[in-house]
Amino acid sequence: MSAHGRPQAPLMSNTQADRVKEVARLAGRPSRLRRREFLAEGPQAVREAVRLHLDRQDAGRDGVVVDVYATAEALERHTDIAALLDREDAPSLRRVTPDVLAAMSSTVTPQGFVAVCRFVDVPVEDVLAAGPRLVAVLVEVRDPGNAGTIIRAADSAGAGAVILTGASVDPYNPKTVRSTVGSLFHLPLVIAVELDGLIDRLREAGLTVLAADGYGATNLDDLQDASAARRFGSGDDDGPDESGSGSDEGAAGPSVSAVRLEDAGAWLFGNEAQGLPAEVTAGADARVAVPIYGSAESLNVGTAATVCLYASARAQR
Amino acid sequence: MSAHGRPQAPLMSNTQADRVKEVARLAGRPSRLRRREFLAEGPQAVREAVRLHLDRQDAGRDGVVVDVYATAEALERHTDIAALLDREDAPSLRRVTPDVLAAMSSTVTPQGFVAVCRFVDVPVEDVLAAGPRLVAVLVEVRDPGNAGTIIRAADSAGAGAVILTGASVDPYNPKTVRSTVGSLFHLPLVIAVELDGLIDRLREAGLTVLAADGYGATNLDDLQDASAARRFGSGDDDGPDESGSGSDEGAAGPSVSAVRLEDAGAWLFGNEAQGLPAEVTAGADARVAVPIYGSAESLNVGTAATVCLYASARAQR
Structure with a gap:
C-alpha cells in the first residue's frame, strides 16, 4: 500500500476502540437515525459509495462517504477501489486489521471493506x-x-x-x-x-x-x-x-x-x-x-x- | 378437532421423544439422504405436499407425505388443510404441542405445521x-x-x-x-x-x-x-x-x-x-x-x- 500517495494514518488494531464501537453501532436503527449515517459493507457497496462520493464532489456537492475502513489484503485484491481511494478528493481511508473490520461489521463476510456513509435519501x-x-x-x-x-x-x-x-x-x-x-x-x-x-x-x-x-x-x-x-x-x-x-x-x-x-x-x-x-x-x-x-x-x-x-x-x- | 372423523392418536407433548428428534434431524443432509425424506414446514408447504399426496394416490401412485404434525391452533386456523387431512386417504396426522412442533422444526416460525415427506425427485x-x-x-x-x-x-x-x-x-x-x-x-x-x-x-x-x-x-x-x-x-x-x-x-x-x-x-x-x-x-x-x-x-x-x-x-x- 506504499504506492498510495496520501499520508497514511496508523493501522487500527484495537477492536475495543470507541471508534470501532461507534461504527458497529450503525447496524442499529437508533444510532443510524441519530447520526444520519449508515454502513456500506463489502467491496461492491463500498466501491459504489466511493464512486458516488467522487461524482458528487465533481459536481460541487457534498460527498456521501465519511470514512472507509479496509484491510490491507482487501486493498491489494481490489486495486480499482484502492485507486479510487488514492484520489485527492477521496474520502479518508483507515487501514484496519481483519479483527477490527469484523468487529465493525454486521456481516459474517464483510470481505475487507466497510464504509460509513451519510444518508443518501432525497425529498x-x-x-x-x-x-x-x-x-x-x-x-x-x-x-x-x-x-x-x-x-x-x-x-x-x-x-x-x-x-x-x-x-x-x-x-x-x-x-x-x-x-x-x-x-x-x-x-x-x-x-x-x-x-x-x-x-x-x-x-x-x-x-x-x-x-x-x-x-x-x-x-x-x-x-x-x-x-x-x-x-x-x-x-x-x-x-x-x-x-x-x-x-x-x-x-x-x-x-x-x-x-x-x-x-x-x-x-x-x-x-x-x-x-x-x-x-x-x-x-x-x-x-x-x-x-x-x-x-x-x-x-x-x-x-x-x-x-x-x-x-x-x-x-x- | 372433534369434528374430524378419523380416530385420533394422543397429543404428542414430549419434546425429548425419539420421534421428535428423528423429525428434527431431517434438517441435516445426512439424515435426509439416509432416509430419503425431508421436511416441509408451514401451512403453505404442508398444504401443497398433502394435495400432491392425495393427487398421486388418486392416480394409483404412492403418496409423498409420511406424517403431518400440527398444533390444534394451526388446524383450527387452517380449516382447508384440516379438511384435506380429514380425508380417508390422507396421510396420518399427529397433533402436537407448540413446544413439540418447535423442537421438530428448523424455522423460527413453523406456524403450526410440519410434514415429513418422501423425496419427490424423478429421473x-x-x-x-x-x-x-x-x-x-x-x-x-x-x-x-x-x-x-x-x-x-x-x-x-x-x-x-x-x-x-x-x-x-x-x-x-x-x-x-x-x-x-x-x-x-x-x-x-x-x-x-x-x-x-x-x-x-x-x-x-x-x-x-x-x-x-x-x-x-x-x-x-x-x-x-x-x-x-x-x-x-x-x-x-x-x-x-x-x-x-x-x-x-x-x-x-x-x-x-x-x-x-x-x-x-x-x-x-x-x-x-x-x-x-x-x-x-x-x-x-x-x-x-x-x-x-x-x-x-x-x-x-x-x-x-x-x-x-x-x-x-x-x-x-
Missing part, C-alpha cells in the same frame, strides 16, 4: 420534479431482503427513483444495503413518505399509477401485448391476430386500453403478507397482476416487482 | 421423455434461497421441470423448501444430474438451450422483440420499424435469428459467483444477457431467472 418533491419515467414505490414492504431486491431490480430496469413509504423497512439497515449490491447508491431514494396523498402526487408528476396486485383485473401480459402491438403491429392496435390471447376478452378490453406501459409510470408494490391497502389499489390507474402460468399460488414481491419493472422498461425504450 | 429421462416446453436448469447454484426463488419462478412461469446439477444446493434443505412456498410439490424436479452430456440430452429432447449469461452476446430484449415482431408484425420479421432498437445491429443479427423464444427451451442458470462454466456456455445455442438499463453491475441469479423464464413463457403462450 420526494425533488424526485418528482425531475420527471422520472419509471418509479418503484414500496408500500409497507417489510422484509429487508425483498426491499434490497426491488431496489436492485429498479436500478437494473433503469428506474428514475425508488420511494419507500413510512411503514416500509428502513433501507439503511445492513441487510438491505447488502442486498442492493451497490444499487442504493445508483438512483434517487426517497424514504418515509406519507402514503396519504402520494398517489395524487405521482399522478400530478405525469406518472401512470400501476398497483402490482395478484388479484388485479389487468393482466400484465395483456398490457405488454397491447404495447407490442402498437410497436410492431400495423398501427390499428387490434392486438394479436393469431394464436389468441387465450384468456378473456383479449387485449382490447377497457382496463387495458386505459393504461399504456410505454407511458411514464409508477409501480406500487405492497406488503409481503397483506399486499397493497385497499385505498391504494382503489386510487391507482390500474391493478395489474403478473400472470401465473403454473400452479404457484403467488409470486414473491421481489420477483413480481422485477417482472413489472422490466415490462415497463422494455415498453419504454 | 431426468422421465422428465425429458414427457416433452416439456420450458425447463429451468440450475448449474451449481449454491444459495438455498436463490434455488427456492428459481423453483418458485419456474412454477409461476409454467415450466415443465426444474433440473439441478450435482454440485447445486440440495433442494430438500429446509431453507430452499421454505422459499419455494409449495412450488417444490408442483412441478417435476430432477436432482444431482451429471453436467457432462446434459446439454446434448436437452437438445435431443427438442429443447433450445439458452445460457443465461450477463456477458452473453444475445440480448434478451432482442429475442423478445423478434418474437413479438413474428407475432404482431406483418410477417416479414423485420423487427421494430420505429424508435430503433437502440443498440447494435438490430433484431435481425445472426445470433438472434438462430434461436426463437417461442420454441421449446431450456434455460441454464449458473453459480452466484462464477456464473456458468465455459464449457456450458460454449455448448448452448445462445448466451443470453438480461439487459441492464440502469447502473447495476449485474442481476441476482434469482432475478435474472425470473425475467428469462417469464420471457419464454410469454413467447410460448
